[in-house]
Amino acid sequence: MRRPLLARRALLLGAGAATLLAACAQGAEPLAIQVYKTPFCGCCTKWVEALRAAGLKPSINELDDLTPVRATYGVDDTLSSCHTARIGGYTIEGHVPPSDILRLLQERPKALGLAVPGMPIGSPGMEMPGAVAEPYATLLLLDAKGATRVFARHG
Structure with missing residues (x-):
């Protein structure tokens, strides 16, 4: 007798959470994301379009060399893109797929970020x-020494 009651509560809780998330998503401002790219990279521009399509608000900073940016934010050379x-x-x-970025922001793990090398x-x-x-993996960046673990698999 308790199982149907628990299942019903779980269903109602899940439905309520989904409704709340949908309402928040509709009324929320787009999340700002700072993008650093070189001026001559077409695939970076397409990635920015994917960010916009997912509801993020990218600001683009074009630089000739991204090495100092990666060093500042702890991205090991073996993980660079x-x-x-x-x-x-x-x-x-x-x-990195926008869905992985949104999941990262929701879960807030103790990490530097995500990488798709x-x-x-x-x-x-x-x-x-x-x-x-x-097939590829999105990696969770654990530290500036290059330690990672798989965050998501794709393909």
């Missing part, structure tokens, strides 16, 4: 017509 971003005190390196085909901004998407 073609752009770096900052949001909510976290660093975002590479073609390299430029995997099929990741946001790296979609190519006719190309098969590569």
Whole structure:
């Protein structure tokens, strides 16, 4: 007899939480994200478009060299990609899906941020017509020495 009651409570709680999240999302200001990219990178521009489509508000800073930015925010060279971003005190390196960024901001783990090293085909901004998407992982950056763990898998 208790199980149906617990299931009903869980269902009602879940429905209430979903309604609250939807209401908050509709009335909330877009989350600002600072993007650092080189002026000649087309895939970075496509990634910024994906951020906008997800409801984020990117501000773009074009620099000829991103090495100092990565060093400032603790991104190890082995994890680098073609752009770096900052949001909510976290660093975002590479073609991280916007859904992973939003999850990071919701969960708020103790970490430096997220990274998708390299430029995997099929990741946001790296979609190519006719190309098969590569499986890739979004890594949680644990420290400036390059320690990571898998945050999400894609493809």
